[in-house]
Amino acid sequence: MLRSKLYIGMFPVAGLLILVCLYSVYNHARLSEELDRMQVEQYGSISEVERILLATSRLERAILLELEGETEIARNAYRRSMPAFERWMERDKLESESELTPLLRNLMSMGKAIFEGNRATSESMLQPLVEQIEDAGFRSISKNNSVIKSRNETLRGDSQSHFYVVVTAIIASVFLMGFVAFQLSQRILKPIDALTEYADLIGHGRYDMAGYTPSSKDEILRLESAFVEMAGRIAEYQRQSDIQVARTRRRMEECFNNLPNPVVFLNSNRDLAYRNPAANELLEAVSWESALLPQLSSRIEKVFGTGEEIVETDFDETISVKIGNETRFFLPIFVRVDSDAIEEIECGLVLQDITRLRLSDELKSDMVATVSHEIKTPVTSATMALHLVLEKSLGELTEDQEDMLQTATDDLARLRRMLDHFLEIARLERKSPRLDAVAETPLRIVSSVIDAFSMAAQSKDIQLVSHVEEGLPRVVVDLKAMEVGLSNYLSNAIKFSPAGSRVEAYACMMGSRIRFGVRDEGPGLSEDDLEIVFEKFYRSRRHRTIDGVGLGLSIVKDIAIAHEGTVGCLPLEPRGCDFFIELDPADPEQSE
Numbered sequence: 001m002l003r004s005k006l007y008i009g010m011f012p013v014a015g016l017l018i019l020v021c022l023y024s025v026y027n028h029a030r031l032s033e034e035l036d037r038m039q040v041e042q043y044g045s046i047s048e049v050e051r052i053l054l055a056t057s058r059l060e061r062a063i064l065l066e067l068e069g070e071t072e073i074a075r076n077a078y079r080r081s082m083p084a085f086e087r088w089m090e091r092d093k094l095e096s097e098s099e100l101t102p103l104l105r106n107l108m109s110m111g112k113a114i115f116e117g118n119r120a121t122s123e124s125m126l127q128p129l130v131e132q133i134e135d136a137g138f139r140s141i142s143k144n145n146s147v148i149k150s151r152n153e154t155l156r157g158d159s160q161s162h163f164y165v166v167v168t169a170i171i172a173s174v175f176l177m178g179f180v181a182f183q184l185s186q187r188i189l190k191p192i193d194a195l196t197e198y199a200d201l202i203g204h205g206r207y208d209m210a211g212y213t214p215s216s217k218d219e220i221l222r223l224e225s226a227f228v229e230m231a232g233r234i235a236e237y238q239r240q241s242d243i244q245v246a247r248t249r250r251r252m253e254e255c256f257n258n259l260p261n262p263v264v265f266l267n268s269n270r271d272l273a274y275r276n277p278a279a280n281e282l283l284e285a286v287s288w289e290s291a292l293l294p295q296l297s298s299r300i301e302k303v304f305g306t307g308e309e310i311v312e313t314d315f316d317e318t319i320s321v322k323i324g325n326e327t328r329f330f331l332p333i334f335v336r337v338d339s340d341a342i343e344e345i346e347c348g349l350v351l352q353d354i355t356r357l358r359l360s361d362e363l364k365s366d367m368v369a370t371v372s373h374e375i376k377t378p379v380t381s382a383t384m385a386l387h388l389v390l391e392k393s394l395g396e397l398t399e400d401q402e403d404m405l406q407t408a409t410d411d412l413a414r415l416r417r418m419l420d421h422f423l424e425i426a427r428l429e430r431k432s433p434r435l436d437a438v439a440e441t442p443l444r445i446v447s448s449v450i451d452a453f454s455m456a457a458q459s460k461d462i463q464l465v466s467h468v469e470e471g472l473p474r475v476v477v478d479l480k481a482m483e484v485g486l487s488n489y490l491s492n493a494i495k496f497s498p499a500g501s502r503v504e505a506y507a508c509m510m511g512s513r514i515r516f517g518v519r520d521e522g523p524g525l526s527e528d529d530l531e532i533v534f535e536k537f538y539r540s541r542r543h544r545t546i547d548g549v550g551l552g553l554s555i556v557k558d559i560a561i562a563h564e565g566t567v568g569c570l571p572l573e574p575r576g577c578d579f580f581i582e583l584d585p586a587d588p589e590q591s592e
Contacts, residue, residue, distance in 0.1 A: 045144050438476065514583055553567075556581065
């Protein structure tokens with residue numbers, strides 16, 4: 001029904017606008033046609049007269065030159081002027097004969113007679129004839145200009161009339177449209193105003209529309225009915241949401257209250273806004289301001305500033321508090337709880353008690369170091385004894401005995417390398433002894449390991465080379481630790497590379513860091529291997545037939561972390577890998 005009213009109300013306006021458009025199109029076409037006709041007739045006539053006057057001037061000049069004896073130039077000028085006269089005569093045959101035509105014929109006859117040798121015509125006869133032609137031409141141009149001016153006045157009057165008609169029709173359309181819009185708005189806006197009032201109430205949390213009575217019987221009624229139904233659904237959803245929020249809040253409170261780890265929330269003023277029972281118990285034993293906040297403040301500010309979640313996994317990031325005679329260790333987790341209001345943003349903090357886990361880890365590292373060190377002594381003694389026997393200083397050996405003793409020596413060497421790896425891992429995990437860091441040149445770091453593997457590479461027919469970019473800044477490193485890291489890279493490269501291949505140790509600038517690495521032409525690694533190749537005891541399926549325990553690369557990773565650097569591996573084409581360590585360059589003051 002409302003749609004029908006809109007259509008009926010718009011029909012008069014649309015009809016009037018259509019009539020205006022048709023009238024405008026008709027008048028535009030008529031005016032355009034008149035202008036085109038005037039251009040073709042009047043401006044064409046003026047153009048033709050101007051051309052014939054120019055041709056007359058040329059013919060006059062040709063006749064004068066002929067009379068003066070300049071025959072060749074005169075005849076050329078005569079030939080160039082005649083086409084214009086011929087076109088005029090052809091045009092004049094199709095139209096009514098003009099005043100110029102007889103004069104032009106006389107001029108043409110005079111020119112023809114002169115150029116055919118009849119010199120009876122004199123200059124005194126030529127000049128009056130030319131003047132008559134020019135006067136007739138100017139009168140023709142003036143006549144055409146008068147016609148153009150008259151038609152322009154007529155067209156201007158028609159255009160003004162058209163303008164007034166169109167403006168009047170547009171004004172009438174505007175008034176008619178305003179009247180129709182006013183009538184329709186009274187029928188449409190009244191129920192919409194009522195809906196707006198109730199929508200404002202819903203926005204303030206009042207969903208009761210029992211007092212609302214539909215005020216329309218057309219399509220607006222459907223909108224009103226849908227609005228009332230929507231309000232009822234929102235009210236029910238709000239009720240269910242309140243129940244769910246209350247239930248979730250109770251669950252969270254129960255969860256936090258029963259959580260064995262301390263949980264606290266800090267408001268934007270860095271004050272404690274919430275703490276669970278475990279946190280209350282901890283804060284009764286130690287002071288938040290003096291014992292905990294100094295160790296956590298930098299990370300709390302980072303969470304408030306960036307919103308980044310911080311989940312610590314490294315034992316070095318633990319915080320310690322002393323409760324009585326016991327030192328307890330906590331690994332913190334930080335999260336930011338956002339809110340539309342800045343002053344309501346909070347930082348959540350969970351303190352995971354890892355005291356037992358840390359002690360167990362330290363015990364494991366100590367046990368590994370102790371056992372490895374204790375086993376290393378008898379292994380060294382056994383190795384020396386086997387070397388003495390193999391050197392036959394205690395008597396001759398049969399071939400089978402020598403093979404068995406050599407196998408035992410190789411196994412002891414493998415065991416010794418494994419023990420060295422375990423000791424190195426324990427040393428790095430305990431951070432003891434501390435790194436003996438000094439500023440070294442990349443050239444010295446690479447050179448310190450390349451010579452040690454020249455014999456091993458030569459025995460496998462592998463070309464071992466080094467390349468260090470010029471002008472690299474120094475880096476602060478523990479030279480012995482870096483030698484261990486690069487040695488593990490070189491050892492693996494030589495072990496897994498085929499005979500006749502190439503292994504390169506290098507140092508170069510990569511962005512803002514210095515990269516130390518080893519490239520080989522071995523079998524390479526798969527995409528899955530690249531992600532976990534630096535984990536302890538991991539060995540690729542491609543390499544499990546070759547002797548090793550999978551600890552060398554994990555040691556390199558620990559060495560890089562101890563130097564605040566990173567490790568990585570890139571596949572090479574067509575085969576091979578590029579293992580590297582990236583470190584920050586030393587400060588200029590440290591380099592000195």
